[in-house]
Amino acid sequence: MKPAAFDHQRPETAEALAALLAAGAKPLAGGQSLGPMLNLRLARPDRLAGLAAIPALAGIREEAGIIRIGAAVTHARIEDGDSPVALPPALRQVARGIAYRAVRNRGTIGGSLAHADPAADWITTLTALGAQVVIRDATGGERRAALPGFMPGAYRTALGPAEIIAAVEIPAALREAYWGYHKICRKVGEFADAIGAVALHPATGHVRIVAGATGGAPLLLEGIGADLARTARHPGTGALRLALETALPGADRVRIQLLVTALDRAIAKVVPA
């Protein structure tokens, strides 16, 4: 399959980008999901606006206790720790497990969030880390949307027309968080069938337990997280199963089993079973 004809521009300034987006261009931030969709002619934009040439979108910095990662930063840069500020180990570990290196070389953190595939790694990981998505509109104005609220459902986000993701922000303190992540997939590099993610940082009181690849938005298990923070003990698979069956009524029994397993193993990396 070859894509239908489209125009592809690579603006170098935020202003030029905003003008293109206002004119209806679709942002291209690595193209590792959009590319195949173009080839399959499932997506048919007339015009693409590449984000990679805008320096502000490709930066990583830390200010006031917040690590800000530009939307056009590739998975590979995160994997390699190619950053002026130290990245949380959790990010590097997750990046290493995304698809294949060829995909990681081009795919970006912002592109992955904007695509909002339920089975992707960042949407679940960043939910567990309490990240904020920085959204920029055509005028250059910024607003923030917290995860998981940024993603109301599969392939849906809080992005409005002509808005782009500018960056994601993560509390710098979470560099020291206890981190547990377990992804179940059919083969190395495949999309996940289930993800469990746990971030625990007693000093700031941050605790999040997230089930990913649920078929919809990442599922924040607040009750389980609160219990874990209180007891510092593994909740057990029975409690996980009950929480998942309650939160995902009608889910297939095998999917529930896989999510239980992913969460069980992610939590076991943080607290003993």
Added chain:
Amino acid sequence: MTSAIGARAPRKEDARHLSGKARFVGDIKVAGTWEAAFVRSPLAHARLGAITKPPGMEAQVFTAEDMPDLAPIRCESTLPSYKVSDYPALARGKVRYVGECIAICIAPTRAEAEDLAEAVIVDLDPLPAVADIDTALAADAPRLHEDWEDNLFLTTRHDGDLSEAKARATVVIERSYETARQAMNPMEGKGVLAEWDHRADQLVVHTSTQVPHLIRTGLSECLGLDQAQVRVIAPDVGGGFGYKCVLQPEELSVAWVARKTGRPVRWTEDRREHLTAGVNTRQHRYRITAYADDDGRLLGLDADIWVDIGAYSVWPFTACLEAAQAGGNLPGPYDLGAYACRTYSVATNKPGFTPYRGVARPGVCFAMELTLDAIARAVGRDPLEVRCLNLVPGAAMPYTNVTGKFYDSGDYPAAARAAAQMIDAEGFAARKAAAAAEGRLIGLGYACFTEQSAHGTKVFAAWGLPLVPGYEQAMVKLTPSGTVEVRSGNHSFGQGLETTLAQVACEWLHLDLAQVRVTMGDTGLTPYSTGAYASRGMVMAGGAVSKASEELARRLRIHGAHLLQCDPAETEIREGAVWKGQASVGFAAIADAWYLHPDRLPEDVDTAGLEVTEGYKPDIDTGLFTYATHAAMVEVDPESGRTEILDYVIFEDCGRRVNPMILDGQSYGGAAQGIGSALFEEALYDAAGQPLTSTLADYILPGPAELPAFRLGHSETLSPYSRHGIKGVGEGAAIAPAGAIVNAINDALAPMGAELTRIPATPHRVLAAILDARAAREAAQ
């Protein structure tokens, strides 16, 4: 000589492949070539109404109506009850599967051709889809082919008498098994580039095929051209596995358009086309009743086998080869007293079916090997012992089995025991107990099989196929430089024949491999061959090259003896020269004498020259039986359903190994594909016949990280019936993995009371089996 038969010689073809300089159809540049895209059916079953071409673009779009002179692919068979399906290159009247070609569009680039294909408007009147075997066989099922009275291409029966087996049996095992539909996924998809060569007055078709001479025959029949007016060139081919051994409708359309327009036209199959519209394979269903005694001795087997063929019969292997092979091969390497089997080749609204590496035997091996394990569990014996009790013993060779297969040589129990030893079966119980103590589930499984290879004239004639291979031809020639040229009409699509055929020539001519050039795949340059399928290349083409090389060596000794002034009987060939004692004359000098200085040769010189074409087939047509036992050790994660292969052993006997390194590669590749069948690959369709696995994100192929470090062992029982004792081996390793791995999974799951009978054994199926067993246990309490 390091380059003769038996040498682990590096492959001649690898330099160009490893440096990206190989030449596939997609690499060929012919000035003025336009690219083709097809309008394909979005529905599985529908009446075809009007087709509207985009206004102004009519000259770039062609439908069946434009091609009244193009005959459909029509595959006859002489088997009783067989029904013929006309398979038009472009749909006529009806479409019968999603992806069926309706129109061909050409443009300077593929993207423009796809734009054009999108703009073609097709009226389709939907008909109820027949998407699976049950729907197809229902009494009131819609008919795929309206002139048929049902949806069956063929039924066959093998009516053995089971009464004694039933009377004596103390153990009766009943099982149903299913194997998934698969796509073959050669790394290079199909591709074809056709042009009309006015100088030669020939249609030249570059196509990615295993069988260039057969494709020439097929093209000429459908296009109404004399075979001399068609030249088929198979360049480098990036994997075939059976996918490229049939005439494809796209080949016909592209050839027709190139001839009609006078413009070179190419079509390159993309992965989505391969996964949704290309011919499929493997989908079987079994109902088996096995009768055994308390020792686990198999007394009789009663089987029904259904094969989900899809919509059309492929040419030349028909819709029936798969079921005929399944019914004939189910008894496998076992000494089986009584056998009854009925097979059903079922037409469904899916792409057609072609034999894939292993042809039916991966399915029958899976069914048979799971049945043997079920017997072993029922009688409480070690599965290895039950196998050895039932395998045809070495002392019985040659042996004719219950379906008339003639096993030429070998010792099947010895291979099974060797595999068991390699995987340390004796130590396994302790290992399993230690794993269980850690809460881990591990299992050991075996699968034994025979691989009928290089079966010939009488076997194919009995299958009623339109092609019946006879004597394979090969040409071997001494060039004016004194090097050797080998020409074969067979083809290499990754098996390393360029190297191994050269090694066979070196066996007689004692040259370095670099001095032997092998040309294949071009009907304009090579003698007729039915091509590369049925694990026949090494046996047939190798045998023909051997025979021609032997004759060339004889002639070289005659010329050499004259130049050395001695008797030919006093000479020998070594190091690229003819020797008498310490005196020698090099091949280059002999070539120089023959081609440029015939004055140095006698008046009564043999006029046949230094170019030899010989024909060869083995002494028997019934094939040479390679055999092997695979043993797999797996760990099953009961919480995620994931199967990890901890160890994988293959003990194989394929007679004489021409190049043991290439053979190892064949084993790795075949076993990798078998593991795909066992654990990963599944082409899914919904009830409307819509494909659900249309990209490699949905159709899961195993990658390097999913494959074990295979460990190989060999014995070499030479076939008494073939040159050099060679047996074919290209398909074998793909046959057994599903049986061995699922037996190992079931061994691991036995304590939980769960048993899998369907492949691929996906995590989902493993978990479902565990959850079912748990629910059954809880219900019983």
